[in-house]
Amino acid sequence: MPKLITQVGCPYCGASCDDLEVLVSDDGKKILETRNACVIGSEIFHHATNPNRLKKPRLRQPDGSFKEIEYEEAIDYTAKALLNAKKPLIYGFGSTNCEGISAVGRVAEKAGAVLDNCASICHGPSFLAIFDNGYPSCTLGEVKNRADVIVFWGCNPMHAHPRHTSRYSIFPRGFFTSRGQMHRTVICVDPRETDTAKLADMHLMVKQGHDYDLFNAFRTVLRGHKIPEEVAGIERAKILEVAEKMRNGRFVMIFFGMGCTHTDGRNHNVDIAISLTRDLNDHTKASIMAMRGHYNIAGPGQVWSWQFGFPYCVDLSKGTHAHMNPGETSSIDLAMRDEIDCFVNVGTDAGAHFPIDAVKHLKKHPFITVDPNICMASEISDLHIPVRIVGVEEPGVVYRMDNVPIQFKKVIDGPESVPSDEELFDRIYVRICELTQTEPIWVHGKAPVPASTSRVK
């Protein structure tokens, strides 16, 4: 009898849905069907049992081809590459659990590496704004149960977080929002008429790159001052109308995305969005949330904050303390200044998602990819180490976009002998300790688990 596993977490976007149902074959090895997932989530579960899945590390040969090697050799190679480098960079963590992120933190500290995660090229500016201005936010259930004015600013959940609007923000019927969408006024601010904008009650087609001006106009109006006839391509009347909607909302929720952080202004756009939220709290209840991209991209920010005090761009190369200074210790800037002499890409694809110039710089030195799948980074790597897929073959704690921790289960067994990120990095750590003739530090008396044993969690 195939087995139906319910309340399964989806390892795709920052909405981190945990209501998937997965039908698994008798032997617990095949995924037959997924329910409730969006098209992207479904793809992940079905892709996992693809027969071409890699089961061994591949090492680049002098002729440019890949040769399969044993995990021991790959672990030794990685440990030595990290030790030989003056300033290695370990980057990624879009698709890893917190257990893995924690294990990598231990390795990075030991190796004197820079630790960075995908926020560095996504919501990093939001962190900068939070450092300056704070973050009045809430969990997504508050949005579902209370919010009656929803603002999507520079984000497009219909494409990037396909079930966000149905689970949390527009459609769900919550405790104080019993009429669902009818209860809510949805406002979208975007230079394009995105599919999210089409759903909205009002779309402000802001002039691209002029978000700061428009935020500023809202703050100005809410503080009772005059604004020009047109700001950032939006007519005054429309701005006044939307400002009034916000002022009269019982619970205003502002979601923002890459439209704010990827363009001119960066952190300043987010900073003023936070200020607007603070201002709104003088009139009513208002909250703001970054639309984090991946199902656990909030995870490294949490884990490294409690371990090192910083959410990203954590430079541990000084040996005595952690240092963070985005612009200086951020992956792209480090790469462009040629400061990195070993690059480890974990659970992401820097090959596809970094500007190509940064990739070229990083490729001058040892380049290692740790990821279950073939991706652009793996295909230019000196070494590619496959690992189990979190949320499919490996359980673990992940942090949703609202920083709520969710314990993701696994639904099938991973390929035999393929380790999890945590197991792999624990073994790399032990190897580094052997090579440096030092004692490993397990703050919780933890011993490394050999890759061949699959742990029941």
Add this chain to the structure above:
Amino acid sequence: MAEKIVLNMITQRSIEEGQAMEKGKTTQEYFKACSVVEMNPDDMKRLGILINTNVKVTSEVGDVIVKAITPTQFCPPGLAHIRQGVWANQIVPPRTQSTGVPQYSGFPVTIEPARNERIKSALELVQGSVGLWKGGA
């Protein structure tokens, strides 16, 4: 009709890209989803091209050949969109305004027809840029 036009480029997510990416970045689906530039029909007219024409998009850091399509989500004149991914990142300026984040959106590009030019695969672009591409030119 102009030989080339200057547009403001943004590179963002799309569901087509997301789904194809999870299938695999070497798949035809990913190629189809991401090797396109969305631009307003008026801008196409200005450039004198038809839908599905290959164009060369050039930024301050490089160029890439992609196919011009009408936007699946409305793009006003003057704005162009390449879905996030390998093709977009051939032209994204790595400058970060000291924040760590490259200029993924809001950078000027020139777009010109490139009817006879071939769109390279993801692998060719990325491996090619680091001297690992073994396929044909």
Add this chain to the structure above:
Amino acid sequence: MAELLIKNGFVVDPSQKMNGDVADIAIRDGTIVEKVGSDAKVIDAKGKVVMPGGVDIHAHVAGPKVNAGRLMRPEDKLFKSPNAQEHYRVEMGFSIPSTFKTGYDYARMGYAFVMEAAMPPLHSPHVHEEIHDTPIIDEAALPVFANNWFVMEYLKKEEIENTAAYVAWLLSATKGYGIKLVNPGGTAAWAWGLNCLSIDDPVPFYDITPAEIIAGLIKTNEYLGLPHSIHIHQNSLGVPGNYKVTLDSLKIAEGVKANNKFDREQVMHSTHIQFHSYGGDSWANFESKAKEVMDYVNTHRNITVDLGCVTLDETTTMTADGPFEHHLNSLNHLKWANTDVELETAAGVVPYVYDKDIKVCGIQWAIGLELGLYAKDPSRTFITTDHPNAGPFTRYPRVIKWLMSQKAREATLDSLKYCSKVIDATDLHGIDTERTLYEIAQMTRTGPAKALGLSHVYGGLGPGLDANVAVYDLDLNNMPTDPEEIEKAFSRALWFVKSGQVVVKDGEITHHGNKRTVWVHAKVRENHQVTRDIQDKFLKNYTLGIGNYPVWDHLAPNPYVIEVDGEA
């Protein structure tokens, strides 16, 4: 068999009424025993003070709001990790130290146990992840209940049995320790941007008052017979004139008797009482009401308190009292983080500078110490700084110094810019009480352990207790005349033995110990209505599946579970 003998120290252990008696402490396999063999490793404590490991009843050391503080404040890190040691994990942060630094610094001070004071249930896996990464010190966490939809709905109908069933379920699901109340009803009101400033302000929509929530949860707690009493952060925290609200809510405990098998006597622990002992009606005429509050506490044996002493540092305030943080932010205009948590609670974080040049800060500093000095029963009055709200826990040695030395207090008082105004608004200048080492041990060891219902594990050196022993560089017969030496001695233990393992020597960490997570499993009769209610709310209102809510066992790999039979 690992045996250890701590020889010839001046043993200060109020649990055995030992006040500096020269004695040996014998340890076998992590437990204190009558005696050990001649092969036992010997620690020579001659001429030094030997105390049980410290017990911190209230600190914010792990979880989402602590981490929000860390994340939001890079400036808290720079050049502020003077104790970092080679071959140990990196130590970062001052007011909100990293988990590694938290564990190391508590150990350096000779502390064995800390209670994380406010766990949002929805975020309990996060709390346990951080506890997991905090070395050496044993930890437990108190889930917050006083703004929880289930609790308010049941208590509105005075359904104590149902409340108890829900509490028992939640304690197990979150691996929590007891019942924490933070601004009862006020935080629920904050979800709409409102607050409850007195115990009779009705909670919007729920039609229940803070007083009813407090009374109901006291009853629930004693119905279940939990090891700890309710642990309350009262309404109207930090507001001039709030001492009346404080007295009103303390009075709710009148006549209630503790029901438990853990030797606990109080039915209400009123936390960081400093923040609740304010007179005046504005910051202009702000004054101390420490005496009024402490007079009440002194005459009511079923109440315990902790101080929440202001340490005059730059720190980070954080509390589940969401409306308070918003209010504080309107005073200092620094950055402000807030998280409202669906169906359960909220939290806010705001950096704060307790500046010696500000009158109010000086008065707050004085109030905390007055309370500690007015207390007639030090075993019901515990030293805390509500870490990090009134100051970081690493300042406990400084608070101890102030409580032990009038000279030290006067020196600090003198250094305040508005010294004379502080003297006018408080009694501190006239108080010549100096706490003894015995009383300090009551306030930091025996007392809090008993109030937590953990006196069978912590807070004493009697045989059978967990072997947590701190040796401090203080000679009982020749106490230092310079109060700074007291602070220094308590900052860095000469030796600290945690569960039988030497973890600190000469103030330096030597071992990662054997850290435990403590929680309560309360057995109650099966309650179908509550089970249905829980399922219903998870289906309709939560955004998380009920199956993914209970904390996995492997997140707390070294558990110490206290079983309570709530059916009895």
